[in-house]
Amino acid sequence: MASDTDIAPILTTRRDEATGFLQKVISKGLGWARKYSLFTYPFATACCGMEYMSVAASRYDISRFGAEFPRFSPRQADLLMVVGTINLKQAPILKRVYEQMTEPKWVVSFGVCASSGGFYDNYAVLQGIDRIIPVDVYIPGCPPRPEQVLDGLMMLQDKIASEHHGLGNKAKLPERPGYRDIVLSK
Amino acid sequence: MSTFALDQIHQQLPEALVERYVDRAGDAWGVIKPEQIPHVAKLLKERLGFRMFISMDAVDRLHLPAEEQDPRFEVLYFLRSVERNELARLKVRVNEGDEVHSIRGVYQGANWGERFVWDFYGVSFKGHGDLRRLLMYEEFKGHALRKDYPLRGRQGLMPERPLKDLFRGPGTNGVAD
Ligand code: SF4
Numbered sequence: 362m363a364s365d366t367d368i369a370p371i372l373t374t375r376r377d378e379a380t381g382f383l384q385k386v387i388s389k390g391l392g393w394a395r396k397y398s399l400f401t402y403p404f405a406t407a408c409c410g411m412e413y414m415s416v417a418a419s420r421y422d423i424s425r426f427g428a429e430f431p432r433f434s435p436r437q438a439d440l441l442m443v444v445g446t447i448n449l450k451q452a453p454i455l456k457r458v459y460e461q462m463t464e465p466k467w468v469v470s471f472g473v474c475a476s477s478g479g480f481y482d483n484y485a486v487l488q489g490i491d492r493i494i495p496v497d498v499y500i501p502g503c504p505p506r507p508e509q510v511l512d513g514l515m516m517l518q519d520k521i522a523s524e525h526h527g528l529g530n531k532a533k534l535p536e537r538p539g540y541r542d543i544v545l546s547k
Numbered sequence: 548m549s550t551f552a553l554d555q556i557h558q559q560l561p562e563a564l565v566e567r568y569v570d571r572a573g574d575a576w577g578v579i580k581p582e583q584i585p586h587v588a589k590l591l592k593e594r595l596g597f598r599m600f601i602s603m604d605a606v607d608r609l610h611l612p613a614e615e616q617d618p619r620f621e622v623l624y625f626l627r628s629v630e631r632n633e634l635a636r637l638k639v640r641v642n643e644g645d646e647v648h649s650i651r652g653v654y655q656g657a658n659w660g661e662r663f664v665w666d667f668y669g670v671s672f673k674g675h676g677d678l679r680r681l682l683m684y685e686e687f688k689g690h691a692l693r694k695d696y697p698l699r700g701r702q703g704l705m706p707e708r709p710l711k712d713l714f715r716g717p718g719t720n721g722v723a724d
Contacts, residue, residue, distance in 0.1 A: 450684045453705050484691045484700050485683070492707040 384525070392522035395439075395465070397427035399517075402438035402462065404455060407445030409472040412504035421507035426514050435461040440517075441494075446474040447487045459494045467497045467517060472504050479503060552628070552635035553577045555595055556587055563587050565640075576636045581647045584624070584639055585674075588650040591626055597635055601625035603660030605668040609694035618642040620670050624650070624657075641670060649675040667692035 401423075403413055416423050423429055432438040435458045447455055459468070470490055473479040476499045478488035490496060497520060500513040553575055556564055563583035569575050579587050591597040606621040618640040626635045639647050649672040650657045661672045662681040669690035672678060680687065686704060689696055 449701060449703055452703070456705060483698060484696065484702075486701075487703075488701075493705065 388524065388526045389522075391526050392524055396518040396521040399426075399428040399440040399467075399514075399521075400430050400432045400438045401428050401440045401442050402433070402435050402458070403431050403442050403444055404458060405442075405444040406447060406451065407474060409445040409474065409504045412507065412510070413442065413444045413471065416507045416510045421511065423511065423514065426511065426518065428514060435459075436463060438462055439466050441466065441468045442471050443468065443475040443490050444471040446479065446481060447490055448485045449487055450485070452487050452493055455490065456493050467521065468494055469513060469517060470496045470499045471510065471513075473501055474503070476501065549631065549633045550575045551631060551633055552591060552595060552597060552626075556590065559590060560587060574634075574636055576638060579637050579639050581639050581641050581645060583648075584637070585648050585650050585653060587637065588624075588626070588653040591635060592653055595628065596630050597626040597628040597633075599627040599629055600654040600656035600660070601627050601634070603657060603664060605664045605670055605692075607668060607692065607694045618645070620668060622647055622664055622670055626654075643669070646671050646673040648673050651675050666690070669693065 403410070405413055415421060417429070417431070428440065435441070439462065441459055441462060443455065459466075468490075470476045474481065474486075475490050476496075478486050480503075482488070487493070498513045498517045500509055502509050505513075553564075553567055556577055556579075557567070560583065563579050563586060564577055565580055566578040567575065568578075602625050604623045606623065608615050608619055608621065620641050620643070622639045622641065624635075624637040624639075626637070627633070628635070641647055647670060649661055651661060651672075652674070658675075658677070659681055661675050662677075662679060664670050665672065665678050666680040666683055667690055679685075683691060684704060687702055689700070691700075
């Protein structure tokens with residue numbers, strides 16, 4: 362069951378799919394293009410938001426890595442940055458924002474609060490956003506230094522660049538149940 | 548430390564005052580009867596110039612020594628007079644299920660304060676008119692800041708992924724961590 366809910370890698374990679382030479386070239390080119398054109402949706406809820414501003418502003422300048430353009434509509438974004446404490450009241454909102462994003466999409470969990478609940482082990486706080494949505498990169502720290510964030514972003518870029526794309530492959534990809542369907546079918 | 552407010556309450560509404568005392572920090576407190584608090588608030592606001600509602604809170608005294616456990620809750624009021632530079636500290640003691648009379652009709656600012664106290668301690672206010680939860684969601688059961696509410700009593704609004712994790716607190720998915 363656990364693997365069914367792991368809907369993380371969006372354009373899937375069946376190993377036998379991307380073996381051809383053309384496939385590899387296309388994958389490389391697409392990965393290269395995608396990793397430098399991340400549109401961020403900052404889901405900023407708490408103090409980490411200040412750190413996000415610092416990363417985005419001129420001194421650390423996230424635009425050097427091609428992720429400078431925050432979109433405040435999930436439909437235009439492909440990188441969801443969850444910045445700050447997510448409490449149980451907000452969890453459905455976060456889930457909904459994630460579901461509204463178009464694929465391919467990636468999630469970065471920014472700070473320990475988003476990654477694990479941080480020190481808020483109390484009645485109100487979600488203990489890590491990976492309890493409701495899949496996460497690609499976790500950035501620790503309370504708040505993380507901007508260098509850490511850039512490091513995390515570069516890790517995500519490596520991940521994106523090394524994804525294989527099944528372009529030109531006419532075989533049908535296996536149907537992937539949405540999270541909601543899994544929950545409802547229980 | 549000026550005790551003008553408490554002196555005036557003592558003189559003008561002696562039947563409302565249960566007790567006066569000075570706490571360990573040296574601040575004067577007045578304990579008011581639950582049904583008299585709107586009259587006291589009216590006196591303070593309209594005649595004595597305490598026009599500023601600062602805040603409200605409550606204390607659950609469940610784990611205090613036995614003689615302090617009854618009544619269980621204290622509702623605290625902080626009212627300030629800017630002219631006199633004085634903070635009036637009032638409190639009302641009630642047991643579970645008892646009602647405090649609302650001062651929303653006197654201080655509009657007490658609207659959210661009373662909703663907060665209702666949300667987190669479950670003390671209800673008579674005559675408030677719109678006593679909903681302030682911060683927690685409607686589906687939440689119980690009152691989170693009561694001493695007998697479990698520290699990790701998380702009530703999820705949506706199902707969580709079945710995740711096991713040694714290092715963080717349990718989620719609400721029912722998987723034992
Ligand atoms: S990780 Fe620290 S800085 Fe970031 S939201 Fe949590 S408490 Fe605030």
